[in-house]
Amino acid sequence: MGKITVSRAGGMAIGQLSRLTGVNIETIRYYERIGLLDAPPRTAAGRRTYDNGHRRALAFIRRGRELGFGIADIRALLALASPVGSSCAQVERIAQAHLDAVRAKLTDLARLEHILSETVGRCTRQDPVACPVLDMLDGG
Amino acid sequence: MGKITVSRAGGMAIGQLSRLTGVNIETIRYYERIGLLDAPPRTAAGRRTYDNGHRRALAFIRRGRELGFGIADIRALLALASPVGSSCAQVERIAQAHLDAVRAKLTDLARLEHILSETVGRCTRQDPVACPVLDMLDGG
């Protein structure tokens, strides 16, 4: 499968690109502003006209975001994706680091879930005075 | 008769409160600014002097944050905690809603972890051309 290249076909407005990729219009402009997505050419009236290369790049960005990669990571991944046969090892390093971060968050959230569910589970609705949730917050 | 520095029933400076609660000084001032923590009295020179009530409230806030509650939730929980025997049902509602949110995030993260680990696991380091990570991002 080819890497991301600019093809001449396309020529769509920002709203259409938004609909095709599922990325908010404001977000597309935001990506352009921070230099993540290439600035497209403009019509005489100043409107952005995107081609399929942009669409592919934006879809790439979107998948990356859905997988929880940060903007900096995606920027690096996009750079690594453009020359054919580029360093897969570097890509793996980024993905592995992200996976580690996801696992750390997962552990953290699981711990949270455990504490919260245990505490909420002790809410009896019978004793109107003692509140296990407040008890935990107020002094362990 | 030594000068009273600390150790009256409270009467601590912000740095000491910070050390006691583990909450950053800037964060304590931030909590005051947004009206989460009561503004303490000041010395003649304008320095904040906290008592044990503040310390308790701040510890409460900190535990809430550690459990992932948002500022708005903690504000509500603090209000519900102040009159004795107040509505535990409302507390439970807030905690349950938060627990639901935590569980949703947990599910999401687990899905992410699954996809990422599977993809990174396919990185062979043998084929220099195909990169499973890039493949997934670019149209997979």
Place this chain on the structure above:
DNA sequence: GCTAAATGCTGTAGCGACTACAGGAACAAG
């Protein structure tokens, strides 16, 4: 008493990753 270091103060700006306007210009459909 004097000085240096620590601590405190206010106010503002930055982070990440958007989102939400305001106030206008241009385009498409009827």
Place this chain on the structure above:
DNA sequence: CTTGTTCCTGTAGTCGCTACAGCATTTAGC
């Protein structure tokens, strides 16, 4: 030709802090 939609720029807001800058005050050592 009008109306409604799309698009433009620029700015400010979100959340929960964190990090200065540039001072004032307090404390510890000598």
